[in-house]
Amino acid sequence: MTDSALFRSAAIDLLGPRGFTTDPELVDPWLTDWRGRYTGAAMGLASPATTAQVSQFVQLCAEHHVPIVPQGGNSGMSGGATPDASGTSVLLSLRRMNTIRDLHIDAAQLTCDAGVVLQTLHEAASAQGLRFPLTLGGKGSATIGGLISTNAGGTQVLRHGTMRAQVLGIEAVMADGQIFSGLVPLKKDNRGFDLKQLLIGSEGTLGIVTGATLRLLPAIADRRVVWAGLKSISAARDLLRHCENTAGSALEGFEVLPAHCLESVVAYLPDARAPLAENHAWHALIEVVTEDRESEHLDQIVEQMFETAMERGLAENAVVAANEAQAEAFWHLRESISPAERAIGPAMQHDISVPVARMPEFIETATPRIENRFPGTRAVGFGHLGDGNIHYHVLAPADAIRGAWENAEGKAISAYVHDLVTEFGGSISAEHGIGQMKREELGRLCDPVALDLMRVIKRAMDPQGILNPGKLVPLAPRAATP
Numbered sequence: 001m002t003d004s005a006l007f008r009s010a011a012i013d014l015l016g017p018r019g020f021t022t023d024p025e026l027v028d029p030w031l032t033d034w035r036g037r038y039t040g041a042a043m044g045l046a047s048p049a050t051t052a053q054v055s056q057f058v059q060l061c062a063e064h065h066v067p068i069v070p071q072g073g074n075s076g077m078s079g080g081a082t083p084d085a086s087g088t089s090v091l092l093s094l095r096r097m098n099t100i101r102d103l104h105i106d107a108a109q110l111t112c113d114a115g116v117v118l119q120t121l122h123e124a125a126s127a128q129g130l131r132f133p134l135t136l137g138g139k140g141s142a143t144i145g146g147l148i149s150t151n152a153g154g155t156q157v158l159r160h161g162t163m164r165a166q167v168l169g170i171e172a173v174m175a176d177g178q179i180f181s182g183l184v185p186l187k188k189d190n191r192g193f194d195l196k197q198l199l200i201g202s203e204g205t206l207g208i209v210t211g212a213t214l215r216l217l218p219a220i221a222d223r224r225v226v227w228a229g230l231k232s233i234s235a236a237r238d239l240l241r242h243c244e245n246t247a248g249s250a251l252e253g254f255e256v257l258p259a260h261c262l263e264s265v266v267a268y269l270p271d272a273r274a275p276l277a278e279n280h281a282w283h284a285l286i287e288v289v290t291e292d293r294e295s296e297h298l299d300q301i302v303e304q305m306f307e308t309a310m311e312r313g314l315a316e317n318a319v320v321a322a323n324e325a326q327a328e329a330f331w332h333l334r335e336s337i338s339p340a341e342r343a344i345g346p347a348m349q350h351d352i353s354v355p356v357a358r359m360p361e362f363i364e365t366a367t368p369r370i371e372n373r374f375p376g377t378r379a380v381g382f383g384h385l386g387d388g389n390i391h392y393h394v395l396a397p398a399d400a401i402r403g404a405w406e407n408a409e410g411k412a413i414s415a416y417v418h419d420l421v422t423e424f425g426g427s428i429s430a431e432h433g434i435g436q437m438k439r440e441e442l443g444r445l446c447d448p449v450a451l452d453l454m455r456v457i458k459r460a461m462d463p464q465g466i467l468n469p470g471k472l473v474p475l476a477p478r479a480a481t482p
Contacts, residue, residue, distance in 0.1 A: 040083035059177030070204035072146025078435025114145025133160035151201035153431030158386035169213035170196040225327035229280030257382040268340035346396040354426030389430035443474030
């Protein structure tokens with residue numbers, strides 16, 4: 001029996017036929033990333049049901065030197081949960097670990113398995129008059145473990161921060177199978193390094209998150225959703241500052257999109273229409289919320305905010321959603337931008353951030369540079385202006401061939417975009433992680449000291465290099481030949 005056959009036999013003995021399979025019909029759907037850019041191979045799919053089983057399985061992999069590719073909902077954007085083509089690794093899915101272990105209403109805290117889907121978590125919190133303050137378009141498939149491992153963002157980061165800010169405690173299995181038990185949240189704990197923060201955002205390269213304790217907030221009692229038309233992205237930045245000063249902590253979200261994105265969505269969605277009758281160069285989607293029932297106070301905030309904004313010329317026009325259905329329709333327009341633009345044709349999509357104050361300058365500088373350097377392309381930016389994270393897409397020329405264009409001119413475009421981002425003091429990955437897609441670019445552009453520290457930590461915590469190899473941490477450059 002070969003070594004791989006011995007491993008598979010031992011894995012089936014350990015996890016049972018439901019817990020480990022080599023059936024192509026069950027394995028193959030998970031070998032390609034959500035965007036369809038990466039497809040790999042694996043010797044099997046492991047689906048443990050408990051943290052103890054994860055621990056035992058990782059020990060088995062360590063004994064046989066089998067690489068492990070952890071996978072949550074497989075909804076990542078950077079190929080971080082897709083194995084390479086060698087077929088020597090094993091996929092580790094935590095989707096069977098989907099139990100909400102505990103929910104403390106008074107403490108506003110919830111402890112759950114890593115495989116719990118975000119939408120399920122929202123529903124569990126809502127049933128108790130609470131909410132989890134992070135949401136995104138893929139909430140129906142994204143798992144808590146995946147969100148933690150990539151330090152996911154979303155539309156509420158402006159007020160509540162990324163996933164890192166929501167995590168109070170973590171349980172994880174390390175590369176040798178030991179279990180790190182850090183689920184109990186403490187307001188003050190100075191017993192050395194904050195290890196949970198090291199694991200958050202590590203994309204499964206340092207440990208496998210199996211459980212988490214998360215903070216909850218009181219449920220939103222009422223909200224107002226506003227769609228505003230603007231003359232420029234600089235006006236959007238001015239309007240954001242005005243809304244922050246007027247609404248304070250009631251400002252829940254502030255999203256921006258150019259006219260091209262709205263036109264694409266209206267053409268893509270059946271029965272969709274623009275919220276405003278007039279044409280505007282830019283649009284802002286703004287949400288103001290309250291956690292009590294004083295809706296009149298909320299109306300006063302919005303009225304004051306936009307009366308002053310119109311007087312100062314910060315907005316050209318604005319409409320407040322008349323009801324919850326219209327509010328959801330406004331948000332649906334925003335959340336449909338990516339599929340609408342995907343339907344147009346090939347595009348290079350960039351998840352970037354720059355200092356909030358410099359975002360308008362970046363867009364106004366980068367867009368003409370890119371369109372002049374790469375004739376026939378169109379650059380559009382949309383997203384979370386309030387936290388400096390813009391999804392910056394460069395659409396291919398009309399005659400571009402999907403696949404060939406991305407692998408040729410597309411790569412040069414992305415490198416140029418990343419150079420511009422670095423020039424502005426920003427990050428080439430704001431909320432989608434590095435994965436395998438941006439690993440080489442991280443190695444090219446990241447501070448060498450930071451890279452060396454990441455490599456040291458990786459070697460110390462995963463000496464065999466079996467945890468999600470080929471992801472996040474760039475390889476050290478080869479030594480020069482004497």
